[in-house]
Amino acid sequence: MTEIVVIARLVPDLVEELEIAPSGTALDLSWLRVIINEFDNHAIEQAIILKERSGATVTIISPEAEGVEDMLFTTAAKGADRLIKLTGIGEEKPTNLSLAQTLATMIKEMNPDLVLNGVQAHDDITGDLAPQLAQLLDMPYVGYISGVSLDGGKAKAYKEYPGGILAEMEINLPAVLGIQSSEEPPRYVAISKVRQMMNSTSIEEIQSSELETESGVVIKRMYLPEAAERAEMLEGDEKEVATKITSILQDLGLL
Amino acid sequence: MTQDIFLLIEHIQGQVSDISYIMTAAARKLAQKEGGSVIGILLGSGAEHLKDTLAVDKVIYCDHPALAEFTSDAYERTLVSLLTEYSPRAVLFGNTTLGADVSSSLSTNMEFPIVSSCIEVTESGSLISQICGGKIMVESQLADKTTLITVNPGGYKPEAGQSDSTPETIKFSPPDLENLKVKLSQYIEPDIGDVDISQEKVLVGIGRGIQREDNIELAEKLAELLGGEVCASRPVIDQGWLPTSRLVGKSGKTVKPNLYISLGISGATEHTEGVIDSKTIIAINSDPDAPIFDIAQYGIEVDLFDLIDPLLEQIESVKNESSG
Numbered sequence: 255m256t257e258i259v260v261i262a263r264l265v266p267d268l269v270e271e272l273e274i275a276p277s278g279t280a281l282d283l284s285w286l287r288v289i290i291n292e293f294d295n296h297a298i299e300q301a302i303i304l305k306e307r308s309g310a311t312v313t314i315i316s317p318e319a320e321g322v323e324d325m326l327f328t329t330a331a332k333g334a335d336r337l338i339k340l341t342g343i344g345e346e347k348p349t350n351l352s353l354a355q356t357l358a359t360m361i362k363e364m365n366p367d368l369v370l371n372g373v374q375a376h377d378d379i380t381g382d383l384a385p386q387l388a389q390l391l392d393m394p395y396v397g398y399i400s401g402v403s404l405d406g407g408k409a410k411a412y413k414e415y416p417g418g419i420l421a422e423m424e425i426n427l428p429a430v431l432g433i434q435s436s437e438e439p440p441r442y443v444a445i446s447k448v449r450q451m452m453n454s455t456s457i458e459e460i461q462s463s464e465l466e467t468e469s470g471v472v473i474k475r476m477y478l479p480e481a482a483e484r485a486e487m488l489e490g491d492e493k494e495v496a497t498k499i500t501s502i503l504q505d506l507g508l509l
Numbered sequence: 510m511t512q513d514i515f516l517l518i519e520h521i522q523g524q525v526s527d528i529s530y531i532m533t534a535a536a537r538k539l540a541q542k543e544g545g546s547v548i549g550i551l552l553g554s555g556a557e558h559l560k561d562t563l564a565v566d567k568v569i570y571c572d573h574p575a576l577a578e579f580t581s582d583a584y585e586r587t588l589v590s591l592l593t594e595y596s597p598r599a600v601l602f603g604n605t606t607l608g609a610d611v612s613s614s615l616s617t618n619m620e621f622p623i624v625s626s627c628i629e630v631t632e633s634g635s636l637i638s639q640i641c642g643g644k645i646m647v648e649s650q651l652a653d654k655t656t657l658i659t660v661n662p663g664g665y666k667p668e669a670g671q672s673d674s675t676p677e678t679i680k681f682s683p684p685d686l687e688n689l690k691v692k693l694s695q696y697i698e699p700d701i702g703d704v705d706i707s708q709e710k711v712l713v714g715i716g717r718g719i720q721r722e723d724n725i726e727l728a729e730k731l732a733e734l735l736g737g738e739v740c741a742s743r744p745v746i747d748q749g750w751l752p753t754s755r756l757v758g759k760s761g762k763t764v765k766p767n768l769y770i771s772l773g774i775s776g777a778t779e780h781t782e783g784v785i786d787s788k789t790i791i792a793i794n795s796d797p798d799a800p801i802f803d804i805a806q807y808g809i810e811v812d813l814f815d816l817i818d819p820l821l822e823q824i825e826s827v828k829n830e831s832s833g
C-alpha cells in the first residue's frame with residue numbers, strides 16, 4: 255500500500271491584528287489566532303485525492319498549537335487514516351531546520367512513498383520546511399506543485415512557473431513535494447462528521463526532540479510596516495464614497 | 510570564506526527572469542557593505558550569452574545538457590560543488606519556483622543558515638524581509654558563515670540590475686549529473702483563455718473577500734461599465750471560480766492597466782508583485798490594516814457588499830447623463 259505522510263501546520267490568521275512579542279524579535283503568539291496553513295490544506299486534499307484514486311494510507315503530522323486537535327479530526331473526516339500531534343513545541347517558533355530534524359526522525363520509521371507539505375508558510379523566516387525535510391530524508395524535492403499522480407516508482411507532478419506555464423516533472427519515489435494547490439479545491443466536511451471522528455479516532459502524541467529557535471542569522475527586530483505612502487482614504491457613507499470614486503473615474507477619463 | 514556576494518541567475522526557456530536583475534541590485538548593496546564582488550552563477554547548456562545584460566562583476570558559468578532547463582536535483586548537485594569550491598559571503602536566490610526549490614535544501618545540506626523573503630538591503634547591510642502577507646517586517650543580519658538569502662521582488666526595479674557591459678566569465682566543470690532523481694518531461698503552455706488580462710486597460714481584481722461564486726457577477730458588472738475585465742487573486746482561482754488565465758501575481762500574470770480596482774484582496778506580496786505597475790489602484794477592503802492600502806493611490810475601508818450597489822448606480826447614472 256502506498257504510504258503518504260502530510261505535514262500540516264497552523265499559522266497566524268492574517269485577518270487578525272498581529273503583535274510583536276516584548277523581545278521585539280518574534281511574533282507575540284499568546285493571543286494570536288491560528289488557522290491551517292492554506293497550502294498545507296491543499297497538501298491534505300491532494301493526499302486524499304491520491305488515496306481515493308488508487309489507495310493509500312494517509313498520515314497527518316501536526317506540531318501542537320491551539321486548535322490542532324480540531325484540525326486533525328477534520329482531516330480524519332476527510333479520509334486521513336492516522337493522526338499525529340507533535341508535542342514539546344514551546345513558546346517560541348522553532349527554526350524550520352530543527353522542526354525538520356525532529357520530523358525526519360519520525361518519518362524515516364514510517365518509510366513513506368510520498369511526503370507532502372504546503373510549498374510555503376507565510377510566517378517562515380528560516381527557509382521552507384519541505385525542502386529541508388527532503389534533504390534530511392535524502393529524498394528529491396520539487397515544490398510549487400499543482401497536481402500529482404503516482405505510477406510505479408515515480409511521481410508525475412505539475413510544477414507552476416510564472417505566467418501559468420506548467421512544467422511536467424518526473425520524480426523518483428520516495429519524494430517530498432511542496433504543494434501549491436490541489437487538483438480540486440479542499441473539500442468541506444460537516445461539523446457533525448468531525449464530531450463523529452472525535453469519538454471514533456484517536457490522536458497519537460509524539461514528543462519532539464529539543465528544538466532550536468535560533469538559526470545563526472541574527473534577527474535584530476520584527477516590526478509592523480511603517481506606513482510609508484498609504485493610499486488616500488476616501489471617507490464618508492457609502493453614497494458619498496461612491497460619488498468620490500465616480501469622480502476619480504471621470505478624472506481618469508473612464509466615464 | 511571570501512567577501513563575495515553570489516546570486517543564482519534564473520532563466521526559463523532562454524529568458525533571464527526579472528528576479529535575477531532584482532537580486533543583482535540587492536547583491537550590489539550587500540557587496541558594498543561587505544567589500545566583495547557581485548558574482549552571478551549561471552547554469553545552463555549553451556546559455557553563456559544570458560549573462561550579457563546583468564550588472565554583475567563576474568559570472569561563473571557551468572555548462573551541461575542536464576542543466577539546460579531547471580530541475581532541482583541537477584541544480585542542487587552543481588551548486589553544492591560550486592559553493593564548496595568558492596565559499597562566498599552570501600548567496601542570493603529568488604523566492605521563486607526555481608530558487609525556493611534549491612535554496613532551503615542547500616542550506617540544510619551545507620549547513621548554511623538561510624533568511625527568507627528579503628526585499629531590501631539597508632545602507633548598514635541589514636536584510637529587510639517581509640512576511641505574513643506583508644503585515645510583518647523583519648530586520649536581520651548575515652550569520653558569521655556563508656548565508657543564503659531568498660529574495661522577493663518589491664525592493665528594487667529590474668533596471669537597477671541591468672548593464673550593457675558584458676561581465677567576465679569563469680568556467681566551472683559540472684559534477685557528476687548521472688542518475689538524476691528529477692526530470693523535466695515537458696513544459697505545458699497555459700490556455701490562452703478568452704482575454705489576455707495583461708493587455709487590458711481597466712481591471713477589477715477579485716479576492717477572497719468576494720466570499721461566494723455568485724458574487725463575482727457584481728465585479729463583472731463593474732468591469733463591464735468601465736470597459737474592462739475581471740481578474741483575481743489565487744484563492745478565487747483555486748476555488749475554480751475563474752480560469753487560471755485570470756490569475757494575477759507571482760504564479761499568474763503581471764498586469765499594467767491604467768486602472769486596477771481591487772475588491773476584497775488583502776495585498777499579499779505574491780499578489781501585489783503582479784499589479785504594482787498599474788497606473789492607478791483603488792483598493793476596497795474592510796480591514797484598515799490590509800497591506801493593499803500601501804500600494805493603492807485610493808483606499809476605501811468598507812464592506813464591499815455595502816458599497817458595490819451605490820457605486821454601480823452612480824457610475825450608471827453618470828454614464829446615462831453623458832450619453833443622454
Ligand SMILES: Cc1cc2nc3c(=O)[nH]c(=O)nc-3n(C[C@H](O)[C@H](O)[C@H](O)COP(=O)(O)OP(=O)(O)OC[C@H]3O[C@@H](n4cnc5c(N)ncnc54)[C@H](O)[C@@H]3O)c2cc1C
Nearest residue numbers: 716717718742743758759760761773775779780795796813
Ligand atoms: C508560492 C506562492 C505563490 C503565490 N502566487 C500567487 C499569485 O500569483 N497570485 C495571488 O493572488 N496570490 C498568490 N499567492 C497567495 C498569496 O500569498 C495570498 O495568499 C493571496 O494573494 C491572498 O488572496 P486574497 O487577498 O484574495 O485573500 P486573503 O488574504 O484571504 O484576503 C481577503 C481580504 O478580503 C477582505 N475582505 C473580506 N471580506 C470583505 C468584505 N465583505 N468587504 C471588503 N473586504 C473584505 C479581508 O479584509 C482581506 O483583506 C501565492 C502564494 C505562494 C506561497
